[in-house]
Amino acid sequence: MLKGLIFDLDGVITDSARYHLAAWNALAEELGIKLPAKASDELRGLARMDSLELILRYGHQENKYSLVEKEALAAKKNMAYQQAIKKMTQADILPGISELLEQAKTNGLKMAIASASMNAPTILKQLGLLKEFDAVVDPKTLSHGKPNPEIYQKAQALLDLEADEVISFEDAASGVAAIKAAKQFAVGIGDSQVLGQADLVVSDTSQLDLTKIVATFKSKKVG
Secondary structure, eight states: OOOEEEEOSBTTTBOTHHHHHHHHHHHHHHTTOOOOTTHHHHHTTOOHHHHHHHHHHHTTOTTTSOHHHHHHHHHHHHHHHHHHHTTOOGGGBOTTHHHHHHHHHHTTOEEEEOOSOTTHHHHHHHHTOGGGOSEEOOGGGOSOOTTSTHHHHHHHHHTTOOGGGEEEEESSHHHHHHHHHTTOEEEEESOTTTTTTSSEEESSGGGOOHHHHHHHHHHHHHO
């Protein structure tokens, strides 16, 4: 029986990913690293230090900096990002999400955020959504990033639910892989070829309809 929903943040609740990408691109440029177009997709859903390592590998600079220096670079990027997200408002909530959260609330479902972003509470507060969620996973409590299932298992535990009692939402392949590794039902948002591992894929958030999602959830469980 469905009892809860778990959401990634970037690309699912809001498009804060664009602020991340702008900050990472600025840092890469400062380091003399030119990022290929595919980096935008590869950076989605990654934890902060994993993102930095990816960027440094593109510039063949992964061995150039000590851990302390890398942490300073990541902190510099985060400061730029934090300044940018202060401008976010309810207008930045992606289409269909407010309606979906309202549907979930009406149906008595618990809700949690499973995001690698340490700024998730700040963003949710800017969007006026912080009180809508029963739990927000603290990335500092995690040992592994996506596609490891830990973050989704942690969100499920915070809601005090079992894997077959939740539906989780993601826009990145690594996130969908994490959901499936956690043995949860996955809804992918985006390209069906990229997110093919998901149990259900919609092209964008405006296509999220809780009634249809639940119907698919029940049919897949029965099947």
